[in-house]
Amino acid sequence: MSNRSSDVPGSDSGEELPSSIPDDVWEKFVRDSEADIRASAPKEPSARARMVTERLRQQEARGELPGGWRTGPERRERGARRRRLWAVIGVPLAVALAVVAVRPSVLPGDPFGTGGDGDRAASATPLPPETAAPTAPPEAADPQTPTLERPFAGSPAERWADGADGIRPPAASAVGPFGKEQVSKALEQTKTLLVEANLDPATLRGSRPADALAVIDPRQTDLHAHLDTALRAPDKDHDPLTMFSRFDPAEVRLVGTVVKTRGRMTFRPGKEKDSVDIHADYTFVYPVVRAEPGATEVTRTVVRRVLDIRLYDTAHYQATPGRISVIRYDENAGNSACDVYDGYLHPQFHSAAPTGAPPTGPTVDPYDRSKELDRDRPESCGSVSRV
Incomplete structure (x- = not known):
């Protein structure tokens, strides 16, 4: 877990369904069923009943009885008893079927051959946008191995937004001397900087992020000179990873086209008179x-980035x-080789020996967005608790 911070010079419950039929419902079902079965069990007819039956049979044979005489009260009563029996059976059976339909996992094994896909689909339901700092790290995801088909399996990011969809500027409003349109443009330029620096395919392959640089005020000459050197000749003091996400295409390639994104953007009247301050805090996976x-x-x-942007009144x-100024940029990268300053992130694989220097910092959760990035934290490279 690498830490890089730079100040620019001059600057979600619902109740769970029951997992089985309650004991009292099941016991009532058994008692009522036994009572109905005993009541409906056939009984040996008396001698008188046999005589009546024989006489009716002979009358029927001679055609002396009307049609439908057999559907009398006794048969209707038997039908009623059957309906009562099915009502007793049907209620708990319906409850059981409803539970199984919603949560097949209550049955032992995998009788439907789903392999747990229903639970995985529920766990991958997209999260609502982040509007405030969470109060705790994301809960542990099911321990699943990521694959080419599901590269975010076993990660909280499986429920995050895809790429630029996860960067949603807030609704703009007028601030001080700036109208709503001017604030809106500055927010969109901040999004452009984030997208072009962290999501653009060419940038990720190591190309120069020209569109990201274009929104930064050219009057920030020191910042432009620093970033230009970092992109051309990276070293420890000029590291492009402080602003841009880059991977060596000769070493790794992105799986698919989706990078997961989560974070938030806010704005307020600036700390300096006649300015607007924009704060962006996003994590990319x-x-x-x-x-x-x-x-x-x-x-x-997993890379977390924090940007502090300022819009100045040119008067x-x-x-x-029409340009924004970068006041601060900060970065934490999880699962990348320590103390390697060639301008690229170097992901570590379980099947390969670690590269770079051994981690010296603490173990952290790269998905934890509940804490701010401390400006004064030690610039040490640690390890991550999960990726």
Whole structure:
């Protein structure tokens, strides 16, 4: 888990369904069923009843009885008893069928051959957008091995939004000297910076993120010079990973086209007069495999980024109209080799020996968004509790 922070110079319950039929319902069903069965059991007819039956049979043979005489009260009573019996059986049976239909896992084994797909589908239900800092890390996901078909299996990110859909600027409003349209444009430019720096396929393969750089005020000459050096000749002091997500295409490739994204963006009147401050905090999850034919082992790298952006009033500041200024950019990368400064993230695979320096920092959960990234945290590379 690597930490990189830079200040720019000058700057979700519902109740669970029952897992079985309650004992009292089942006992009532057994008692009522036995009583009805005893009541409906056939009895040996008396001698008088046999004489009556024989006389009626002879009358029927001579055609002396009307049609339908057999459907008398006794047969109707037997029908009523059968209906009562099915009513007693049907209620608990309906309850049991409803439970099994909603949650097949209550049955032992896998009688329907689902393999638990129903539970997995429920667990992958998309989360609503994040509007505030969560109060705790995401719950542990089912321990499933990621595959080429399901690269986010076993990860909380399986329920996160796909790519740019996970970056939703808030509704804009006028702030100080800025109209609603100006604030809206600054929010959209912040999204552009995040998308082009962390989701654009060319950027991920190591290309120069020109569209991301284009929204940053060109008057931030020191920042542009620093990022330009980092992209051309990366080293420990000029690391492009502080702003951009990049993987060596000769080493790994992305699985599919989806990067999972979760976070939030806020704005408020700026700390400096006649300005607007925008705060963005997002986590990106990248599933990758080795860049070799037939590779199937999937691992994930998790990157959290924090951006503080400022929109200046050009009537009072030397700023370029229609551009945003980067005040702070911070980054934590989980599951990437420690102390490697070649400008690329280096995911670690379970089947291979670790590369880079041994971790010296604490073990952290890269999916935990309940805590802010501390500006003063030690710049040490730790390990992750899950990927």
